[in-house]
Amino acid sequence: MDIFSEIVADIPPRLLHTPTGTLCGRDAQLSHFLNSPEFTELCSLKSPSEIREKLSFFFRFTMLSHRWGVGEPLLRDIEGKGIYDLEGTGGLAKLQQFCHLSLTRGFSWAWSDTCCIDKDSSVELQEAIGSMFSWYHRSSLTIVYLADVAHTGSLADSVWFKRGWTLQELQNTRQITVLFYMQDWSPYVNGDVTNHKMDPALLKELCKATQISQRHLTNFDPGMEDSRSRLCWASHRRTTRPEDMAYSLFGIFKARLPILYGETAEDALGRLLAEVISRSGDVSVLDW
Secondary structure, eight states, X not given: OHHXXXXXXXXXXXXXXXXXXXXXXXXXXXXXXXXXXXXXXXXXXXXXXXXXXXXXXXXXXXXXXXOOXXXXXXXXXXXXXXXXXXXOSTHHXXXXXXXXXXXXXXXXEEEOTTTSSOTTOHHHHHXXXXXXXXXXXXXXXXXXXXXXXXXXXXGGGSGGGGBSTHHXXXXXXXTSEEEEEOTTSOBSSOSSOSOGGGOHHHHHHHHHHHOOOHHHHHSOOOSSTTHHHHHHHTTTOBOSSXXXXXXXXXXXXXXXXXXXXXXXXXXXXXXXXXXHHHHHOOGGGGGO
């Protein structure tokens, strides 16, 4: 159980179980594992490293990156229910497609920012925002849904590239697979491309759409290096709440700062810049 606690400490406390479509907290996650074939196999293992590997594989999860739309289901809307049994369009249909796609790609667990956070709890919301970048880092696959891109459209025209939070979802470090899907949930890149960020043609489109260099798109690490460039990446993006513009960059800079909703956008950005200067010594960020 110590190894179980170690593994789940790095994953979101709530995940969607893709085979059943139910939202599961820690106890339910453990229950699914104890009733799985993987647990039976694990009982015969002696090596802690083998046990850790088996647990890590079982709890692989996907993350949804998207632009919020109409009818997004919140935690209270799906709690205690199976999402596949619910009827709806818009956000609910998107969530169902996301979970089904995750399941078909071999993942039993999925996470969406719409329903996997209790937004009625200010403590949980702040913890989730502070942990989100590390969750994307820990995930095995990020599924990007571009609701405004059809077959004749261009990826670069999507509003997804104008939103603040999607920057950290794109820059979730080099090891994570990222797949882009269009309005009808068909992949933006045809063929057997396993990671769209590594497709040469799409990579050029991403560089143009984000104004981020190919090096940073494919080989990114969070931290203070080249701080001015990291701020520039966000300069053409927007968030619904003004202070979120700074909060959405905390993970990019690996800055552990408190989330203080209600402060001004200027104060939030000022705290971030002060942290960057304190840790990097780069005062040029004041002129980005």
